[in-house]
Amino acid sequence: MTRYLLIIFAVSLMFSCKDDKQNTQEETKPDHLPELFSLMQGSYNSEVQSQVDSTYYNISLHMYPIWEDKGNFLYVEQALNSTQDKPYRQRIYEVTQLNDSVYSSAIYTIENDSLWIGKWKTPKSFDTLAMDKVTKKEGCEVLLQRLEANLYKGETGEKTCESTLYGASYATSEVEIMEDKIISWDRGFDDKGEHIWGAEKGGYIFIKLDD
Structure with missing residues (x-):
């Protein structure tokens, strides 16, 4: 009987140690999602770049958190800096962690997006926007690698993001995120891989503005 009890104790101790090890690994897993x-978040523009190179426009970019109880979502609005009341792009980004160093920024379109122009100033307004009013752009998520503190770089998959803008077949995005700026290079290509739209030389350099 004593021997039987010792065996049970040994087995219990073995599984207990295994669980403790797993819990410790989970607790020490790097979590840089809040950093990214x-x-x-914030307001940006490409004014400096446009002054240096006239082939680039001065674009405004606003990204602010919404739906705080649902996860890590951002409302994103882009426009010519001179006509911010007429944005050419309105999206919602969902930022998630895939593993220790890779993160995903999924993209959603918004139904009746004109109703939300300028609402980055009042993010709580999006509490009335239901999830069934947004649609995920499958294959258009940007996968970001954490290279070091406050530095992330990534891109979309190869030919995974469908786009028909200006006769394109697919779109690509290359993104670099830093503490004081974001470099974003969005381009569209036809089914033969010919460049259709987007900057030709490199990405737009968006400098973060002071609050």
């Missing part, structure tokens, strides 16, 4: 999510 914080870096992305």
Whole structure:
């Protein structure tokens, strides 16, 4: 009987140690999602770049957190800096962690997006926007690698993001996120891989503005 009890105790101790090890590994798993999510937030423009190179426009970019109870979501609005009341792009980004160093920024379109122009100023307004009013752009998520503190770089998959803009077949995005700026290079290509739209030389350099 004593021997039987010792065996049970030994087995219980073995599984207990295994569980403790797993819990410790989970507790020490790097979690830099808050860092990335914080870096992305704010207002930006490409004024400096446009002054140096006239082939680039001065674009405004606003990214602010919404739906705080649902996860890490950002409302994103882009426009010519001179006509910010007429944005050419309105999206919602969902930022998630895939593993220790890779993160995903999924993209959603918004139904009746004109109703939300300028609402980055009042993010709580999006509490009335239901999830069934947004649609995920499958294959258009940007996978970001954490290279070091406050530095993330990534891109979309190869030919995974469908786009028909200006006769394109697919679109690509290359993104670099830093503490004081975001470099974003969005381009569209036809089914033969010919460049259709987007900057030709390199990405737009968006400098973060002071609050």
